[in-house]
Structures are given as structure tokens and as C-alpha cells.
Amino acid sequence: MQYLKKIFLIGLLMLLAVMFGTAQAGDVILSNNSGSASTVWYITGEKSLVMNGFDLQSLGIQRPVQVEKITLAVQSPVSGQLVDAVVYQDANGGSPIDATLAGSQQVSITEAGVFTVTFSPPIQITQPVIWAGFYLPVDFEFLADRSGTSVLTYWAWQPNSTFNLSNLSSAAVFGPADGSAPVNINMNGIARITVELNTGGQTPTGAATPTPVQQVVTNPEEPLIDSQGRILQIFGGNTADLSSFSPYTLCQTLYWDRADVNYTYRDSVELGCKLVDDRFIPANPEGYARSTGVIYDVTLFGRVSPGTNPIPYPITHCVAPQGGVALERGVIGLAWGAPREWEILPTVRYGNFLCAELYTFGNVAVFIPN
Incomplete structure (x- = not known):
């Protein structure tokens, strides 16, 4: 089979x-x-x-x-x-x-x-x-x-x-x-x-399996939104299984989920990333300030054609910000489309990583709610 x-x-x-x-x-x-x-x-x-x-x-x-x-x-x-x-x-x-x-x-x-x-x-x-x-x-x-x-x-x-x-x-x-x-x-x-x-009213006294290390969940059922309609960071805990994630060669603080590429797309796509200058990105989305960290430009090659349209299945990415307020409050933004515009993604923090699902590709950066 x-x-x-x-x-x-x-x-x-x-x-x-x-x-x-x-x-x-x-x-x-x-x-x-x-x-x-x-x-x-x-x-x-x-x-x-x-x-x-x-x-x-x-x-x-x-x-x-x-x-x-x-x-x-x-x-x-x-x-x-x-x-x-x-x-x-x-x-x-x-x-x-x-x-x-x-x-x-x-x-x-x-x-x-x-x-x-x-x-x-x-x-x-x-x-x-x-x-x-x-x-x-x-x-x-x-x-x-x-x-x-x-x-x-x-x-x-x-x-x-x-x-x-x-x-x-x-x-x-x-x-x-x-x-x-x-x-x-x-x-x-x-x-x-x-x-x-x-069972006739019995109360179980044991557990069938131990609770494992927390897994990465980047698409919560209900994003955390404040009274101004801004997406806020969700804290997912200090431990998570990131063993399937790898950093990009030219973007060492941005990680992608190999399992999504290997299994979801059966290795039919390839990802690439480079750092870009802030002169070539859209203005900040309303209600957010961009972190002083790096700006990524993520591309995907293969049987799907992203950039202006969503891909069939998202690929999870995690950013490792340089601590401080970016780690404590930061959320991931994705600029895509023609012309590109920023969209703030539901973001979950695990330890020192901020994680989100990328359903298309373009510029990626960390933003902090004003």
C-alpha cells in the first residue's frame, strides 16, 4: 500500500x-x-x-x-x-x-x-x-x-x-x-x-499515555485580538518539538518546517530566503511598529506558483528574534501580493521562537503592537 x-x-x-x-x-x-x-x-x-x-x-x-x-x-x-x-x-x-x-x-x-x-x-x-x-x-x-x-x-x-x-x-x-x-x-x-x-459510574485512576513535549501549533482556532482589532502574540509555552525545523542558509534566524515540504508537498517544492533592505518593503501595517531585526524575503519554487495567490497548504516558519520586546510581544508579518502589503499572522511563541504559518510568500518581519 x-x-x-x-x-x-x-x-x-x-x-x-x-x-x-x-x-x-x-x-x-x-x-x-x-x-x-x-x-x-x-x-x-x-x-x-x-x-x-x-x-x-x-x-x-x-x-x-x-x-x-x-x-x-x-x-x-x-x-x-x-x-x-x-x-x-x-x-x-x-x-x-x-x-x-x-x-x-x-x-x-x-x-x-x-x-x-x-x-x-x-x-x-x-x-x-x-x-x-x-x-x-x-x-x-x-x-x-x-x-x-x-x-x-x-x-x-x-x-x-x-x-x-x-x-x-x-x-x-x-x-x-x-x-x-x-x-x-x-x-x-x-x-x-x-x-x-x-462503566456504571467508575472513576479511572490511571493514565494510558504520558503527556509528550508540546507540539508547535501555529494556527490557533481563535487568534488573540485586542480591543483595537490587533492580532497579539499567543504564548505557547517554553518547550516545543522543533526537531523538524531548519534555518535558511542565508537567513539563519528564520526556520522552516521540513515536514511540511517533505510530506505535504512530497519534496516537489523548494524554499529560498535572502535578507532585504527596508527601502524595498511596504509601509508598516496600521497599529504596529516593525522590530529593529532583519527583514526576510522568502520565495518558493516548484509546482505551485505563490506570491499573489495562497498555496494549497501552509508551510510553518519560526523566527528567532534577538530577545527583548520583539520576543516578548512580537508577531510575524507577511507582505505579499501585487503590490505587496503587510498582513499580521496569528503568531505563537515557543521559548525563544515566534512561529506562524505562511500560506504564501514574500517579505517576512517581526512587528510589535503600538
Whole structure:
């Protein structure tokens, strides 16, 4: 099976690690996800099963319990294609290759968002581990977090065919999405799949997964705006995973996300940057003063033609300002179009970096609200 991955940093609000809350039907909601940064994955080649594992034993949840609902964060469904929602239970943990099918339901997913499957009647669970997932058609797009390499999401498929969902060992390709064979997919995160349980009022006592280092989220759902309508800096914390970012050769304080280029655009584009003189840039946007730091001119070459139009998917950039007020209050501005005009971008600060998504290219600089 072939697969493609698109980095899509969005402000999807999800709770950390395992999420416990009162719901309409169940009383405990299980989620292995953390952070708000998401990756969009989509299926190519053949239908594929994507599922998450949940260890009830480590959570101190006694059995039997009932699975009332499961959810999937959908980026783009496939019209006219039914999806199998499945729940397995596993007696011995580890690989779910020998897990037994506890229940399933065919559903039609027609729009993006969090899709909920309600099982009627609920699915009875007596074993310590639950695996819940979806058998997805080709071109279906779903979301995963960016919490790092994990064995909590498994993939399964049969090359050029389908396999029997009642027998996971019938899938020719089956394993975790941690980069290992035979799946050979490193999601660098966990699929955004949750399970809603009816436990009879139990209170979980453990956590399924540790909270990872905070991920870079540069497109918050709600930018921070003051009473004058100015975009302000959002503080994202002092730690973030910037391991996929590299500085430009000629712009050593401006960093770009290699993952966006390598995976989203499959290395079909190239980025360039040079420093420019302030004589060749537009006037400051109203309500902001430009920082005394450098001005960048970022260009992109390849199969897209930016500069006057947005590119299909943004590429995350981070600036390392020289401390002071630029770091404490600065936001990133992008001048683009014909003629170029500044636009202040939603900006998140992580430690000594200011980060934003560039959806087209031109001049980049740091601005400070007046």
C-alpha cells in the first residue's frame, strides 16, 4: 500500500492523554491524544483499517463495560463509500493480532469534523484492552495528533483487495504505525479516535499515555485580538518539538518546517530566503511598529506558483528574534501580493521562537503592537 501524509497544523481542541468526562450516554471518554497540532493522513492503494488501543487495566476500569460510541476526526470523507466502524477486545495486550471482534457497524460519513458512531445496542467488553477503529476507503482523510512515534495506532490492509474484519490475522499487512515493518508508516502521532464507555459510574485512576513535549501549533482556532482589532502574540509555552525545523542558509534566524515540504508537498517544492533592505518593503501595517531585526524575503519554487495567490497548504516558519520586546510581544508579518502589503499572522511563541504559518510568500518581519 502506498500512502501520503500532509502536515496540517490546526487548532483542533482536544484534551491531553486520557480524557474523562460526563457524556450524554456513557460516563467515561477515552482518548490517547495530546496537544492541538494535527496531521492529515489519507488512504491510497486499498481500503485500510486504522485503530487505536486503550488499556482499561492501566486505567483501573473494571469489566464488564459497554462501548456506547466511538469517534473519528475527519478531514475529508469519500462520497458514496460506506465505512466499517469496529471494536475489538484483547485478553493479553500487546499486538492485537489475536483480538476478537466485539462489534461493528457500517456508517456513511458525509462531512468533515468529529464523526460519532453510536452503537445500539452498546458493545459489551469483558477483556482488559479495547481496540477501536475504522475500515477506511481510498482517498479518505483523517486526523492524527503529533505526539511522537507510538504503537497505540495500528494499520491493516490487504494489497489489491480487502480482508476479513472478523479475523485480523487475515490482513497481509498488520502492525503499529511507528515506522516498523511491515506497515512501514511512522505517523509520529496517534489517530484522533476516541471511545465512550458506560462503566456504571467508575472513576479511572490511571493514565494510558504520558503527556509528550508540546507540539508547535501555529494556527490557533481563535487568534488573540485586542480591543483595537490587533492580532497579539499567543504564548505557547517554553518547550516545543522543533526537531523538524531548519534555518535558511542565508537567513539563519528564520526556520522552516521540513515536514511540511517533505510530506505535504512530497519534496516537489523548494524554499529560498535572502535578507532585504527596508527601502524595498511596504509601509508598516496600521497599529504596529516593525522590530529593529532583519527583514526576510522568502520565495518558493516548484509546482505551485505563490506570491499573489495562497498555496494549497501552509508551510510553518519560526523566527528567532534577538530577545527583548520583539520576543516578548512580537508577531510575524507577511507582505505579499501585487503590490505587496503587510498582513499580521496569528503568531505563537515557543521559548525563544515566534512561529506562524505562511500560506504564501514574500517579505517576512517581526512587528510589535503600538
